[in-house]
Amino acid sequence: xxxxxxxxxxxxxxxxLHELGHFLAARSVGxxxxxxxxxxxxxxxxLKKKYKDTEYGIGLFPMGGYVKVAGILDExxxxxxxxxxxxxxxxxxxxKVWFLSxxxxxxxxxxxxxxSVFIFNDGYPEIIxxxxxxxxxxxxxxxxxxxxSPAASAGLIKDDKIIMINNNYIxxxxxxxxxxxxxxxxxxxxxxxxxxxTLTSSITPIxxxxxxxxxxxxxxxxxxxPYYNMNQVSLFDAINKGIQKTISLLKQILFSLKALVSGGxxxxxxxxxxxxxxxxxxxxxxxxxxxxxxLTAMISVNLGLINILPIPGLDGGHVFIALIEGIIRxxxxxxxxxxxxxxxxxxxxxxFVLVLYNDINHLx
Numbered sequence: 237x238x239x240x241x242x243x244x245x246x247x248x249x250x251x252x253l254h255e256l257g258h259f260l261a262a263r264s265v266g267x268x269x270x271x272x273x274x275x276x277x278x279x280x281x282x283l284k285k286k287y288k289d290t291e292y293g294i295g296l297f298p299m300g301g302y303v304k305v306a307g308i309l310d311e312x313x314x315x316x317x318x319x320x321x322x323x324x325x326x327x328x329x330x331x332k333v334w335f336l337s338x339x340x341x342x343x344x345x346x347x348x349x350x351x352s353v354f355i356f357n358d359g360y361p362e363i364i365x366x367x368x369x370x371x372x373x374x375x376x377x378x379x380x381x382x383x384x385s386p387a388a389s390a391g392l393i394k395d396d397k398i399i400m401i402n403n404n405y406i407x408x409x410x411x412x413x414x415x416x417x418x419x420x421x422x423x424x425x426x427x428x429x430x431x432x433x434t435l436t437s438s439i440t441p442i443x444x445x446x447x448x449x450x451x452x453x454x455x456x457x458x459x460x461x462p463y464y465n466m467n468q469v470s471l472f473d474a475i476n477k478g479i480q481k482t483i484s485l486l487k488q489i490l491f492s493l494k495a496l497v498s499g500g501x502x503x504x505x506x507x508x509x510x511x512x513x514x515x516x517x518x519x520x521x522x523x524x525x526x527x528x529x530x531l532t533a534m535i536s537v538n539l540g541l542i543n544i545l546p547i548p549g550l551d552g553g554h555v556f557i558a559l560i561e562g563i564i565r566x567x568x569x570x571x572x573x574x575x576x577x578x579x580x581x582x583x584x585x586x587x588f589v590l591v592l593y594n595d596i597n598h599l600x
Contacts, residue, residue, distance in 0.1 A: 242528055248274065250343055250536035251301045254543070257342030258303040258335060265331040268322040271304035305335070308554070309573045329562030336555045343540030344482055350533035352478030354526065359466035360477055366463070367398040367412040373459035378444060385459025390437040392428065392460065399434075400427035409462045416441050420456035447491045485537045548580025 252274050262269050268289060275282060275295030284293035295301070307323025319326050324335065372392055373385045398406050401424050406412050415424070420443030427436045441456025448455065469477065523530075546556040557576065561567055 245528060246532050246535050249532055250346060250539045251275075253342045253346050253536075254339035254539060255301045255303050257338035257340075258305075261335045261338030262303065262305050262324075265327055265335060266322060267324050267327060267331075267335060268306040269303060270306055271302070273303075274301040276300055276302070303339075309570070309577060325567065329558055332558040332562075333555055336551050336558065337544065340540040340544045340551060343536045343543075344486075347485070347533040347536045347540075348475070348478045348482045350478075350529050350536075351481040352475045354530065355469060355477050355481075356471055356474035359468045360474075361464040362467050363409055364463040364465055365408045365410060367406045367409050368463060369394060369396045369398070369460045370463040371461045373461075376442060376457070376459050378442060383442070386439045386442055387458040387460045390426070390439045391435070392437075392458075393430070395430075396435075397429045398426060399429050401425065416458055417455040420444075420454050422456070447488060447495075450487075450491050450494075452491070452495045482533075482537055485534060486541055489538060489541050547583065548576045549584050550580070553580055 255272060255274060259269055259272050270289070271291045271293070273282070273284075273293045273295050276297040277284070277293055277295035278297055281296035282293050284291055286292075305324050307320065307325040324332065327335070369387075369392060372387050372394060374388045375382050376385045398412050400406060401412070401415050403425070404415070406415070420441055423438050423440045425436065426439045427434060429435075439458060441458055443454045444457055445452055446455050447453075543550050544552040544555070546552045553576070557568065557573070
């Protein structure tokens with residue numbers, strides 16, 4: 237039960253706020269909202285309630301949600317030839333883009349708020365730049381394979397101080413990290429101090445893929461982490477750092493998508509709803525509500541970015557069409573819009589099936 241409740245928080249909160257963003261933006265520019273749903277009500281399955289001109293509902297299928305407004309050719313392929321003032325089609329380009337992007341903006345606001353709250357409450361971590369080990373990971377998960385960490389295998393423990401690698405003296409944690417990262421799968425002679433006793437061992441960093449300056453590279457890791465100082469920050473600084481964290485995550489996701497297109501990473505590395513249930517449950521069990529909310533922030537960033545990509549059927553696809561129509565100062569032919577929406581629908585459903593297949597493989 238905790239797995240599914242955690243999943244509903246991780247997915248439900250970003251989806252609800254995403255759709256709320258569309259809803260509020262539509263109302264702000266006079267677009268009639270016909271439906272507001274969290275979850276998809278395929279085959280009419282779900283709860284619904286009509287209030288004034290809008291049908292509010294909770295769909296039985298929790299993977300998403302939607303706001304249906306008058307006068308937009310959406311996933312239902314509904315359209316009419318006549319325009320009304322309250323319709324999406326009657327609004328100018330700026331109003332259309334505002335409505336279409338409001339859900340994404342809400343997702344980025346959610347993640348920034350969550351990050352800011354925890355930074356303000358807990359402080360902002362700053363590495364103590366001494367080569368003293370704080371934590372040792374006994375095992376590492378490398379490409380879905382659990383292996384012993386090189387540090388644990390070599391006998392390193394908490395508070396060991398690295399003093400030399402390959403006859404080169406180590407004076408800072410940054411220097412230590414650079415040497416390890418630059419030598420994946422290469423044997424290193426490591427010397428460390430433990431309460432005045434000097435110990436030596438040969439250690440080979442495990443090679444992992446990581447984005448470095450936007451490029452996917454193989455770097456070495458040992459399974460160790462440094463000590464941190466938690467610096468208390470003002471509310472303004474916490475908000476600023478929360479926004480920076482959101483931007484940093486956006487960059488990482490964009491790098492991942494770039495690597496997927498270029499072949500640097502496999503589609504098998506991406507996960508979907510089934511694996512997310514497992515991740516949400518495990519996060520709650522091990523880290524509690526705080527970890528669950530941080531995971532929610534990261535999912536919200538993912539949801540926002542994916543939606544704003546210029547893919548037919550997603551918010552970004554609608555934005556692209558609205559911009560084209562704004563430039564040519566007329567609507568695209570209805571047949572072209574139908575074709576675009578159909579291609580988008582097939583693409584999205586194909587991706588959904590693929591990530592479900594990945595999830596089953598990961599879980600098995």
